[in-house]
Every structure is written in C-alpha cells, then in structure tokens.
Amino acid sequence: MSLAPRLDIRQSQSLVMTPQLQQAIKLLALSNLEIEGFLAEEIERNPLLEAGAADDGDGPDRDPGQEPAPETPRDERVAADDLVSGAAGGDEPALDVDYATESHQQDSVADGGSGMDGALSMTGASAGGAGGEDGPDLDAFADTGLSLADHLMAQAGPAIAADDAFIAAHLIDQIDEAGYLTAPLLDMATRLGVPLARTEHVLAIIQTFDPTGVGARDLAECLAIQAREADRYDPCMARLIDNLDLLARGELGRLKRICEVDDEDIADMIRELRGYDPKPGCRFGGEPSQAVVPDLFVARTKAGWAIEINAATLPRVLVNRSYYTELASGQQDKASKAWLSDCLASANWLVKALDQRQRTIIKVATEIVKQQEAFFLHGVAHLKPMTLRMVADAIEMHESTVSRVTSNKYVSCARGLYELKYFFTSAIQSADGGDAVSAQAVKSAIKALIANEGAKILSDDTLVELLDGKGFDIARRTVAKYRESLGIGSSVQRRRARTLEGTG
Helix, strand or coil: CCCCCCCCCCCCCCCCCCHHHHHHHHHHHCCHHHHHHHHHHHHHHCCCEEEECCCCCCCCCCCCCCCCCCCCCHHHCCCHHHHHHCCCCCCCCCCCCCCCCCCCCCCCCCCCCCCCCCCCCCCHHHHCCCCCCCCCCHHHHCCCCCCHHHHHHHHHHHHCCHHHHHHHHHHHHCECCCCEECCCHHHHHHHHCCCHHHHHHHHHHHCCCCCCCCCECCHHHHHHHHHHHCCCCCHHHHHHHHCHHHHHCCCHHHHHHHHCCCHHHHHHHHHHHHCCCCCHHHHCCCCCCCCCCCCEEEEEECCEEEEEECHHHCCEEEECHHHHHHHHHCCCCHHHHHHHHHHHHHHHHHHHHHHHHHHHHHHHHHHHHHHCHHHHHHCHHHCCCCCHHHHHHHHCCCHHHHHHHCCCCEEEECCEEEEHHHHCCCEECECCCCCCEEHHHHHHHHHHHHHCCCCCCCCHHHHHHHHHHCCECCCHHHHHHHHHHCCCCCHHHHHHHHHHHHHC
C-alpha cells in the first residue's frame, strides 16, 4: 500500500436539504395562527408577496387602471402527488423523505381521497372563531384586569408612611400570583438594610389590604388572616388552623380533642374554612386566557364526513407578477436581477408549499377520521388504538410526516375540540380475546365507575374486576396509573374526602 499523498475522484449520492425544502418542512408543523405570523414576516421581507383576504377570489386590491396579474399557466403548476414522489422534475427533491439525522420538519402533500373529503359550510360564529370583519372579536371581551402588584401598590400609597414606601414596594414585588410572600423576611430586611421589626410592621399593614389573606407566608397564615377579618379567629379556630395536616388526613377525632370542641362545632369550623380563599391573589393579574382556535373542522353530512381547514385563521398569500414585470422591465445591474429572480422563486415556492401543507393536513385528518369514525359517532368509549405508523402506512407517507402534521393542531367536531395527537393512543388487550381497546377508553370507563361509586368506595382491586367485566384486561398497577393521570385520588383519599364532606 502506497503511503504517498494522492488525489482520487469519487462519485457518490447524498440527500441535500435545500432552503426551500427546509421552509416547506417548517410550515407543515406550524398551526394556522403560527402560519399567520410567519407569512407576515415573509410579506415584509419579499416585495413580490401580497396578502389576500381569505374570501377574496379576485386577488389583492390593486390601483385603478393597473392591469391584473396574469394567471399562472397550467403547465407551471406542479401536482402535489408528483412532488411527493419526486416526479415533478427539476432539482426539487420529494418532500416525503425520511432524514434520519435532520432536525427540520418534513412536508408532503396528497389529495383528500378516500371519498371522505368534502366542503364544510360554516356560518356566523361557527365559521372559525377568529372573528373576521363581519363577526365579533370574542377576544376583545377578555378582561385583562389589574395586576395584583398594581392593586397592592395603589393601596400602599395612603396606608404606608413615605419612609417605608421602599420597603412596601420590595415586599409587594416578592408576592407571587397566588398572593403569598415567597422570600424570607429576614433576608429582605438584611438586603434593604432595615431592622426586621420595621419590615414586619410594613408586612402587617400589607396583610390588611384587599384581597384578604394577601401577603401571607404559608397557607395557615393566609387562612388565619381571613379568619380574623371575619371575626372567627378564636382559640379553637387557631388550633384547627395550626393542625391543617390532621384535617387533610381526615383525623377528626384528634382535631376535636385538640380544639376541645364537639362534632357540631368542628363541622361548623370546617365549613368556615371552606369559605376562605387559599389563593387570594389568583383573582388578579395573570395573562388573559386565550381560546384555542381549531385548525380543522369535521362534520357529518349525508355523503359522509366533511373535513375542511379553518380558512378564517389561514390568510392567503399571492405573488404580484405585474409588479415583478414592472421591476424587471427597468434597467438593472446583474446583482439586482439576481435578487429579483430570487424573490420571485421564493414567492412561488412559498405559495406552492402552503398548498402542499393544506393538502397534507387534509389527507392525514381524513385518515384519522376514517380510522376513528366510531369515536366521532359514539364517543370516547369507542376510541380505537391507533399509532402514527398505522396512519402513515394507510396514506403511504412517512411516520415522521404524520407526526409533524398532527403537532399543535386542533380539530373541531360535534363532540368538542380535540388535539390531533389525542386520537393516537396505546392499546389495551381485551379480556375476552377480542380486539384491543384504546387506553383513553379505559380511562373513560375508570372515571365513570368512580363517579358512580356511590356510598361504597371502590378500591383499585374492585375496579380491576369491574373493568374485566366490561371486557378490559388490565392490571391493578395500570388502573392506579390511569386513575392518577385523571387526577383521582386513591380509595383512602376519596373516603377521607367523603368524610369531610359529611361534616360540612
């Protein structure tokens, strides 16, 4: 073997992620609202792009006398299926390609197909929930409210001396959204260089502010402040508040002995505590709630299922070819011509990529509705086990493409608003040897059994037996896991809660 340096020529093939392909892949994983922000940036960057109204069939508004933009010739439009298979020609690779190491989103398109695609007519408020020019903007009714800090500072002005104003401002700044003081009082006094007693005095004044209980350092102090405000903070109530851990465990016998009260008094005290607010600051501040806007609509028609993308939240983007012709006809240097050509190519690709995105989403959603038709007809108890691979194999796309299509997208149907990921659930083997059932269906059955358990609290072992009678072959540990994921306590916790409700 020669160790001398030499030059060799080798021929190999490799996959290349072009910037246009990366853009199309990125668009596929974005929701309709995220697409709106992305298009706004592209329109600002590219002078050949224009925003068009979703219901405007004649394109964007133009100046009087301006010639309309010529329509793109039919032979210039690339079929969606050709883009997927790579038969479109040119240097554009197929979009449904599995890149094992790439970190970008993937894109692919296909027709609706399966005989399930259709048009869904929406009128009034049901047309998307985005508001539009002719409908009310429901978000405008959201109450932004006053922040808790501003509310407390407004009360601190007349109540606290000017010399202590900086202490009050620092204390209020350390109060969280729930209304609790989060930092140790000694540390704040040291940091401000003031005596601890002075800081405690200012905090005591803040604890008299509205809402009652604000500025407390723990739950017991918060409840004690509210009890004092209600003139119910007697020695018995003080002992009860000091032993909230016993109350949480339902040890009413010990509480009665500690508080030196009878059954009627302890029930009255517990009823009083239930009327207090454990998080008084939550009624102020915080970000205004944002309604989830669906990306897809699904409705049942006489011909089958109608599936449509929510056009109200998906603005149109058009290529202004007349403006391109005007710019290209002028005198330009080589760099200007290259820049203008790049802008036109980028604009054409963006329009094409958006069309591909819509077709891909429709195709994936159509297959999901097809496989989960029993859910849309009868409810969550009939939800079938389904994986990304099952949908990908059915529509002949890659599994990663289906994953990106279903990310951050919601579908609105007669049964409510669901994320597309909701329909992908693991399988639970049937006890009678029949078809496997969805984990969501098992959770729904557990929730229904516990809701109707009546006076006899059902243990996890009893739930296993009842589920087996319903055809669900499930282990006890799985029942416990599903119960906890539903936010339902154990049989012991539910029994204690029932006891406390009885005292109320």
